[in-house]
Amino acid sequence: MSIRVLYGLVVVALTVAAAACDESLSDLTGPTPNLEPTLSSIQHEIFDTTDSSGRLACVTCHAPIGGRAAAAGMNLTAGNSYAALVGVSSIERPGVLRVVAGDPENSYLIHKLEGRPSIVGVRMPRGTGPFLTDGQILVIKRWIETGARND
Amino acid sequence: MTVSTFFTGAPRRRVLVFPVTFSVAVAAVVAVVALLMPAPALAQEDDPDRDLRLAQPDFTVITLPTTLRLPKFRSAFRVTHRFGRPLGAGDFGDLLEDFFGLDSGAQIGLEYRFGIFRGAQIGIHRTSDKTIEFFSQYSVLQQKDNGVIGLDAVATIEGTNNFKDSYTPSLGIVVSRELGEVGAIYVNPRWVNNSNPLPSELTDDNDTFFLGLGARIRIRPTVYVVGEFIPRVGYEPGVNHGTFGIEKRAGGHTFQLNFSNGFGTTMGQVARGGTASDDWYLGFSISRKFF
Numbered sequence: 001m002s003i004r005v006l007y008g009l010v011v012v013a014l015t016v017a018a019a020a021c022d023e024s025l026s027d028l029t030g031p032t033p034n035l036e037p038t039l040s041s042i043q044h045e046i047f048d049t050t051d052s053s054g055r056l057a058c059v060t061c062h063a064p065i066g067g068r069a070a071a072a073g074m075n076l077t078a079g080n081s082y083a084a085l086v087g088v089s090s091i092e093r094p095g096v097l098r099v100v101a102g103d104p105e106n107s108y109l110i111h112k113l114e115g116r117p118s119i120v121g122v123r124m125p126r127g128t129g130p131f132l133t134d135g136q137i138l139v140i141k142r143w144i145e146t147g148a149r150n151d
Numbered sequence: 152m153t154v155s156t157f158f159t160g161a162p163r164r165r166v167l168v169f170p171v172t173f174s175v176a177v178a179a180v181v182a183v184v185a186l187l188m189p190a191p192a193l194a195q196e197d198d199p200d201r202d203l204r205l206a207q208p209d210f211t212v213i214t215l216p217t218t219l220r221l222p223k224f225r226s227a228f229r230v231t232h233r234f235g236r237p238l239g240a241g242d243f244g245d246l247l248e249d250f251f252g253l254d255s256g257a258q259i260g261l262e263y264r265f266g267i268f269r270g271a272q273i274g275i276h277r278t279s280d281k282t283i284e285f286f287s288q289y290s291v292l293q294q295k296d297n298g299v300i301g302l303d304a305v306a307t308i309e310g311t312n313n314f315k316d317s318y319t320p321s322l323g324i325v326v327s328r329e330l331g332e333v334g335a336i337y338v339n340p341r342w343v344n345n346s347n348p349l350p351s352e353l354t355d356d357n358d359t360f361f362l363g364l365g366a367r368i369r370i371r372p373t374v375y376v377v378g379e380f381i382p383r384v385g386y387e388p389g390v391n392h393g394t395f396g397i398e399k400r401a402g403g404h405t406f407q408l409n410f411s412n413g414f415g416t417t418m419g420q421v422a423r424g425g426t427a428s429d430d431w432y433l434g435f436s437i438s439r440k441f442f
Contacts, residue, residue, distance in 0.1 A: 003268055004268070004271070004289075007267070007268070007271055007287075007289070008289070011287050011289075011306045012306075014306075014308055014320070015306055015308065015320045015321075015322055015344075018308045018318045018319070018320035018344070018345075019320050019344045019345065021318040021345070022345055022350060022351050022357065023316075023317055023345075023348065023349065023350045023351075024350060025350040025352045025353070027350075028349070028350060028353075036352065037352060037353065138349070138353055139353065142352070142353045
């Protein structure tokens with residue numbers, strides 16, 4: 001085998017190997033390594049579960065428990081969260097939708113999770129944190145961006 | 152050895168003129184090692200790849216590669232600076248006060264390339280944001296042989312965080328057309344994989360295809376104007392990379408002053424585009440051939 005052929009093969013092999021080295025989603029999502037941009041995954045990893053960082057599950061407040069209404073009238077329990085979020089107007093800021101399918105930047109859910117200045121009330125999850133990590137919020141944004149499907 | 156003596160070849164006892172960073176010192180050591188390599192055989196002294204090509208005096212235009220061949224077992228070094236101050240910020244007095252951006256921090260790149268066999272070169276380029284790019288280039292066709300174009304195949308692999316995260320390979324070709332001794336024009340179509348640093352689950356486009364367009368025109372016997380524009384499709388944040396400059400060839404050195412709309416010097420950085428369409432930044436490059 002000539003050195004030129006060997007050189008070409010090495011270059012192609014390295015390129016193919018590097019092309020297979022996409023970033024791992026689990027590296028980005030920190031305390032919820034199984035989080036994926038689907039509603040079922042977000043439901044399980046974010047809404048229903050307090051993660052290893054100590055970030056509270058959303059259903060701690062956003063669920064009708066013991067005769068108490070879900071906070072902000074937003075029931076995030078499994079089977080109810082989609083109807084409570086997508087295309088539904090916020091109570092805090094009427095006219096602003098909680099989730100605008102395909103548009104995470106204009107979705108009030110994201111504003112609340114990021115604690116933007118435009119929100120009414122406090123950043124979520126309520127309290128002093130831990131809040132969702134940037135990676136976790138990116139996954140939720142991606143779910144919204146790809147259509148906020150009930151998947 | 153100081154940077155000043157390294158570039159001028161002056162005696163080693165020369166007084167230190169400005170501080171030498173560790174990375175510059177490492178690059179200087181690498182270059183010195185290359186200089187101290189055994190002298191080539193007499194037959195290699197006649198290697199036409201060692202001849203000065205007035206139309207293509209250097210291995211890069213500004214960011215894009217040329218089709219200049221690096222002689223076997225010879226090497227070249229390049230340092231790039233892209234200063235962080237937008238030239239349009241404030242009025243001219245502010246700009247002068249910041250000495251046209253030189254007082255600001257800069258993204259610095261250090262590059263070393265080596266000819267591994269005739270027509271083939273490999274190299275490494277590290278930028279101060281801790282990106283390391285390994286590159287390889289092979290001369291497929293030469294214009295002096297076919298009278299029409301020069302053609303090189305190019306491949307790079309870069310990784311952020313000192314080649315520990317976010318790997319971005321690229322493959323492409325460089326087509327050159329020399330215009331006598333007046334200069335040369337270049338077309339560099341290139342596929343850049345994984346240009347988006349996010350996981351593929353969170354992105355629509357994970358690849359960029361760009362068409363690098365470049366030119367170097369000789370306006371004086373040793374002075375050139377250079378320019379590049381790099382339109383993209385696929386993952387294309389920011390603006391398309393654009394840059395122009397003027398350069399002076401002096402023996403084995405090339406001194407280039409350039410203006411760019413971004414800081415990118417690796418193919419992944421170029422694929423990610425410039426910062427904003429109305430921000431331009433001062434930069435310079437100095438290259439040295441060791442042959």
